[in-house]
Amino acid sequence: MSDPLLEVRALNAWYGESHVLHGVDLDIHEGETVTLLGRNGAGKTTTLRAIMGILRRREGAIRLRGRDLLALPLHKVAQAGVGYVPEERGIFASLSVEENLTLPPQVAEGGMSVEEIYSLFPNLHERRHSQGTKLSGGEQQMLAIARVLRTGARLILLDEPTEGLAPVIVQRIGDVLVALKKRGMTILLVEQNFRFARKVADRFYLMEDGRMVNSFPGHELDAHMDELQDVLGV
Numbered sequence: 343m344s345d346p347l348l349e350v351r352a353l354n355a356w357y358g359e360s361h362v363l364h365g366v367d368l369d370i371h372e373g374e375t376v377t378l379l380g381r382n383g384a385g386k387t388t389t390l391r392a393i394m395g396i397l398r399r400r401e402g403a404i405r406l407r408g409r410d411l412l413a414l415p416l417h418k419v420a421q422a423g424v425g426y427v428p429e430e431r432g433i434f435a436s437l438s439v440e441e442n443l444t445l446p447p448q449v450a451e452g453g454m455s456v457e458e459i460y461s462l463f464p465n466l467h468e469r470r471h472s473q474g475t476k477l478s479g480g481e482q483q484m485l486a487i488a489r490v491l492r493t494g495a496r497l498i499l500l501d502e503p504t505e506g507l508a509p510v511i512v513q514r515i516g517d518v519l520v521a522l523k524k525r526g527m528t529i530l531l532v533e534q535n536f537r538f539a540r541k542v543a544d545r546f547y548l549m550e551d552g553r554m555v556n557s558f559p560g561h562e563l564d565a566h567m568d569e570l571q572d573v574l575g576v
C-alpha cells in the first residue's frame with residue numbers, strides 16, 4: 343500500500359498541564375474515510391484540534407504526505423490542505439450563506455467554486471440570501487462543510503456533523519460525505535453515531551482515555567459490536 347496521506351505517531355497533547363492524548367497513532371490514506379469512536383471525553387476532538395494545530399502543546403509526529411505539520415502554524419496547516427469543521431460549526435452567523443461562501447475572497451488553489459458548492463448542496467443555493475442565524479442545524483452543518491471545501495482542503499477533519507440533527511438530515515449529511523468520497527476527498531470523522539458512520543467509514547479507530555485502543559476496517563463493525571458497546575457504554 344502507498345504511504346499514508348496523514349500519519350500520526352506517538353502523539354501526546356496537553357491542555358495547559360492536563361495531559362490528554364497519550365501516544366496516539368493514526369494513519370489515513372488518500373481517499374479514505376476514517377472514523378474515531380469513543381465516549382465523551384475520550385480525546386476525539388482533541389485529536390482533531392492537535393492535528394489542525396489549534397492545540398499547540400504537542401509531542402510526537404504529525405505528517406501530511408511526509409511533511410511535518412507539528413512545526414507549522416494553523417494557517418499553514420490549512421494551506422497544506424487540511425480543513426477543520428468544529429462541532430460548533432464556526433460559520434458567520436450574521437452573514438448570509440453566500441457571504442459565508444465568498445469571504446474570505448482569497449480562495450486557495452483547488453478550492454471548490456461557489457457554483458460547485460451549490461450543485462453539491464442545492465439547499466444552500468435555495469438559502470443563499472438567508473442569514474446564518476436563520477438556517478436550520480443541518481443547513482448550518484452543510485454551510486460549515488462547504489466553507490472548508492472552498493479552501494481547497496483535501497483532508498477534512500469533521501467533528502460530530504450529525505450531532506442534534508433529525509434523522510432525515512443525518513441521511514442528507516451522509517449523502518454529502520459519500521459525494522465527497524467520490525471526489526477523492528479524505529475524511530477524518532468524529533462520530534458517536536456509528537450506525538451513521540458505517541455507511542462511509544473505511545476504517546474505525548476506537549479511543550479510550552486519550553489512547554487508541556483498537557482499529558478495524560469498516561466492514562468488520564459487526565464483529566466488534568460487543569467491544570464497542572463496552573467502550574462506548576451504549
Ligand code: ATP
Nearest residue numbers: 357358360362380381382383384385386387388389
Ligand atoms: P466529546 O464527545 O465530549 O467532545 P471527546 O472524545 O471529543 O469527547 P475531548 O473533547 O477531546 O473528548 O476531551 C478529552 C479530555 O480533554 C477530556 O478529559 C476533557 O475534559 C479535556 N478537555 C477538553 N477540552 C479542554 C480544554 N479546553 N481545557 C482543558 N481540558 C479540556
